[in-house]
Amino acid sequence: MFSLDTQRLQKTYLQLQRSLFSENFSQKTPTEQEYSAEQPALVNKAYRTLLMPLSHGLYMLELKGMHLEEGTEAAADPRLLMEVMEINEELAGAQSHKEVNAIGCSMREKLSDLTEHINTTLKEGDLQSAKGLLAQMKYSANIEEKVKEKLSEFGRERIGTNT
DSSP states (O other): OOOOOHHHHHHHHHHHHHHTOGGGGTTSOHHHHHHHHHHHHHHHHHHHHHHSHHHHHHHHHHHTTOOOOTTHHHHTOHHHHHHHHHHHHHHHHOOSHHHHHHHHHHHHHHHHHHHHHHHHHHHHTOHHHHHHHHHHHHHHHHHHHHHHHHHHHHHHHHHHHHO
């Protein structure tokens, strides 16, 4: 299942981390201590994978033997490439926090919609459609990261002019 109860996920994550805490294994056998040392990293990786819709969706496809190769899905949809290019140009030309925030808000809405669509397609077992939606999500998440970087640049510029 794609949609998760994130509060329950966090609660389970914290319980696992507590149970694997190395102090709990200090009096155990060397094998158990070794196990205790390795498992928290795996639990962290699983938590991060499940917490983010993109990585979660890609993982679910991998479980079904499908992989999202770099660039192959986007090449099949020139409209997506054009949309991504236009948004990137708009972001590059943005001169204010307000403009960048508007792009970021648009990307968050798009990611939310994509998450809902991916959930539906995976429930229906339509892996091919989910794969295409995840390709779109990958591009949208990339733009969202660029928005964060641009906002950070504006923040650094403002601090630089105030000092």
